[in-house]
Amino acid sequence: MFITPFTHHRPAGLHSVFDILAKYGDDAAVYAGGTELLLALKARVLRYEHLIDLKRVKELGGVRVENDFIGIGALATHYRIANDPVVLASIPEYASLSDGIANIRVRVAGTLAGNLSFAEPHSDPPALLAAMGATVQLVSADSERSVPVSEFIAGEFTTMREDNELISEVRVPVTQPNEAFRFRSFGHLERPAVNVAVGCKNDDGKTAFRIWLGAIGDHPIHAEKVETALRGVPRASLRDVLPAATEEFTSGLSATSDLHGSADYKRHLASVLMQRAVNEAAESASSKES
Amino acid sequence: MTDLHAHTPISDHLEKVTGRAEFISDVVVPGMLHGKILRSTVPHGIIKKIDTSAALAMPGVVAVLTGADVAQLNNHWGPSLKDRPLIAIDRVRYVGEPVAMVAAEDERTAEEALELIDVEYELLPYVTGAEEALAEGAPVIHAKPEALKDFYFKGEAKPVPGTNIFQKYAYEHGDVEKAFAGADRCFEGRFEFPMVFHYAMEPHCVIASFHNEGLTLWSCGQSPTAVQKVLSRVFEMPLARIRIISPYVGGGFGGKASVKIDPLVAALAWKVRRPVRVCLSISETMLTARRLSATVDVKTGVRNDGTIVAKSVRILMNGGAYADTGPAIAVKAANRAIGPYRIPNLKLESVAVYTNTVPGAAFRSIGGPQAVWASESQMDEIASALDIDPVELRSRNILRCGEHVRPDLRPIDVEMAEAMDIALKEMTKLQSLDADAKTFGGTALGISDPGIMPVASVLMRLKIDGSVAVVSNSVEIGQGVREVLRKLASEQLNQPMHAIEVLTPDTAIAPFDWGTAASRSSLMMGLAIEDAAKDIRKQIADIAAIVFSAEPSAVRLCEGGVMIGNEKKTFNELLHSYYGIDSGEIVALGRVSPHSNGGRLAQAPLFWETAAGRCGIIADVETGEVKVKHYVSVADVGRALNRAGAEGQDEGASIMGLGHTLSEELIYEDGQPINATMIDYHVPTIDEVPENFVTVLIESGTGPGPGGMRGMGEGAILPVAPAIANALATGYGIRIRELPITPERVWRALRDKRKV
């Protein structure tokens, strides 16, 4: 179907975006790649009288390096992120995740900010970004705040973003020499059924894991119990502890049955992917040390 | 694999890669309006009221068509059963059925206007599953559908009035029950095949225009003459006043075979008396046609040495809201369940039923994948139980060329054992090249009796300058038929490829042909071109006799003209002398009928289309994911007229088969299709194509066409699913009997196996 008639705005600066948003309120929406929004508009599950194209807003572009984080501008596409030398060097697992999202047509147009804002549960970035400790920068006409990705997604298609706010940037801490991340995603349709992100940090021989699950629920899930169970376990003994820990954790997870799979299968996948990602992250972290 | 120097550029490729090729959506007819369709949101209901006033009041809207408008027309049609209204009249029978249609000055306005149409339904009980449709007390979707005899296919459907059964078919030879009783072992199994979508890249698109000379349609139909016939009945117009033009079509696979949206578009054009264009979206196409899902029960009785003594097959097919070509599909499914084996006692039964779902329709090898999925899976189950190698079990039962599949059908005309053997050898080679990745192999064979009506004709016009126009109704749907016609004409007339022009099909000038489907066009047109060329040679010899006093038997066609003995005359010299002016042509009609070639084409099938497939797979036992690393597809095509094109067809059919094997399935919940979008319905992409894919085309020269060719393009889809399921059984000890083989199904099967 065609999108219902709308007025198109192409502001060049953030201020004009906020002006337009203030003027039209609920009747207006911003978009970047349009890969989510346009589909929803064409299916007519969403309707807006005003569409604001963000692609010319200079403040939102680019990928920048700060001392300890990488700032991914709201207009950075998955393709750009996957191929950016700085991203590849500083947060390699995130670059690799970006390279595996959707298909090339979606990657060259779709942005990370669009993905997070839309908050479709069957997504890849949130779990890994949560595990990496990334934050979302939210700007409004007169304020700016920072929300951890782990808290940003509130539920299916809902986030902590206020209507008068935009994502300006996603800040991802640079992966340290003594840490490694692994992301594993699985699904047989276009989008992931379940994914798992694991961070492993070696501090003087002591390993600590950060483990997040994505897509299985309506927001990223922190597998703290598994982290606790693995704390201090030497790498060689992981295999003894891991299956029980992941199975116990995932058996209590609430999951929904849908086209991507039944709830029990998804819980099983979560456990399998967690074991794989933990082992790989641990291995990678230890090889970095030596 | 392909020798790039071996072939001249393919006819339509340059046009297509430069974007100049004209598809229907590119055609602009002066004054044309744009039509959009409002579709039923309920699976089964009575239309209580349709309010179109607000839509009609919208600027730019020219007309709205509803069931009330078509009362005066002969408003029901169908290729087999006259069960389908032009547009919903008093009731709707599936979600997606056209209920109203807007014609407007542009597409956007038409679509906006749809939202202003108000439809009130009284809901009726519905059924979406075939078993449910058979159950006592199930809502009857069509009380008494009228069967049309010899309308499109030969024969007629056998609906059971008062039930949802629209086709019943049975066949038997020998005494199956007795043979089962005497068998050492009997194997029984039920296999499920899902509803799948054709996914041609181009959705359906039609332009219809009524004018002084009658009705012209630019149609995406694969069977222009069937479209013409249905329109002639609906509008009670002579066939000669209806003209169907078939520009390039972006894929069909059966989804555009027989007749689909043409009558609907024509009805809107009839109402507004202006040309109307309708182009569906891909999601609408998903609500237009799909493959029939099937439940197949197979029982096979064998001796301990693996010899088959009897087999019985019962197929229940879900045909959707309208029968379409379903009756023929049910018959073919039964035949295609037999397999290339000696079966002394055989019983086949198939039943196709109406349900409140998207109408089932022909799809690449009609009924074949459903049937072969069951039969070839069971062959491996038998092998495993008897501890015989699956290939060996097949060998022990395999039909030799010339033996009967069924006594009343043409004997099988290929050596299936040879194809199976090649598939095995090629796979062993692939597996040894990639020894690290331990893949498991699975074999399956498929044979099908293409439903070819030996009814075709072609017009060839040899012009004075030596150029030749080939005029036929074979539609170029991406399969490369234009190139094949060019090659055949070039060969038969001994003229260079560049001298041959294959025209866009147009029923106003092209003679009758049954349709572009069932692996038939190259063969049918090949025979017709052979016939026409014979006539051209005769006419030329007669002319040469008149103008050059040549002995007719001494006249031979050569490039650009004729050799009379050792002397060359150009066509120009010949025809100029004959007509007295420097103009003119020779026209010949080539015809194929059941009486052609001394009646040799009358017996069904005209040839057997066959395929041997072998896969090499790896499964991830934890996630259940199956990866097809290698695939080998082998078929005896008699002769490959256009090798690159034929290989492409073979590969395409196999990859299409991967879809229903691993991920494709249209799912219904509460009467609604819940994944009828290209995001939720996963068609294989390049990522799923096996790393190594080998096609072997055997050129035995044993087909009925020119140079011993036979048709191809469908067969390779047959073995894919059972080959993969068989590999899973061999490698991982699980037998999956329900398609698609999703990772979850594999995981469940592995888990259940561990439990026992």
Ligand SMILES: Cc1cc2nc3c(=O)[nH]c(=O)nc-3n(C[C@H](O)[C@H](O)[C@H](O)COP(=O)(O)OP(=O)(O)OC[C@H]3O[C@@H](n4cnc5c(N)ncnc54)[C@H](O)[C@@H]3O)c2cc1C
């Ligand atoms: C076929 C397909 C397959 C896909 N597969 C995957 C997959 O495998 N894994 C995965 O993770 N994702 C997948 N996706 C989702 C994909 O990642 C998103 O579509 C894409 O990232 C969205 O970015 P966009 O710029 O196109 O968003 P848009 O469509 O432009 O916008 C999406 C939403 O975000 C809002 N928005 C955009 N930018 C901002 C901003 N700066 N501030 C506030 N709000 C904003 C818009 O208003 C809109 O509501 C898939 C999508 C498609 C279409």
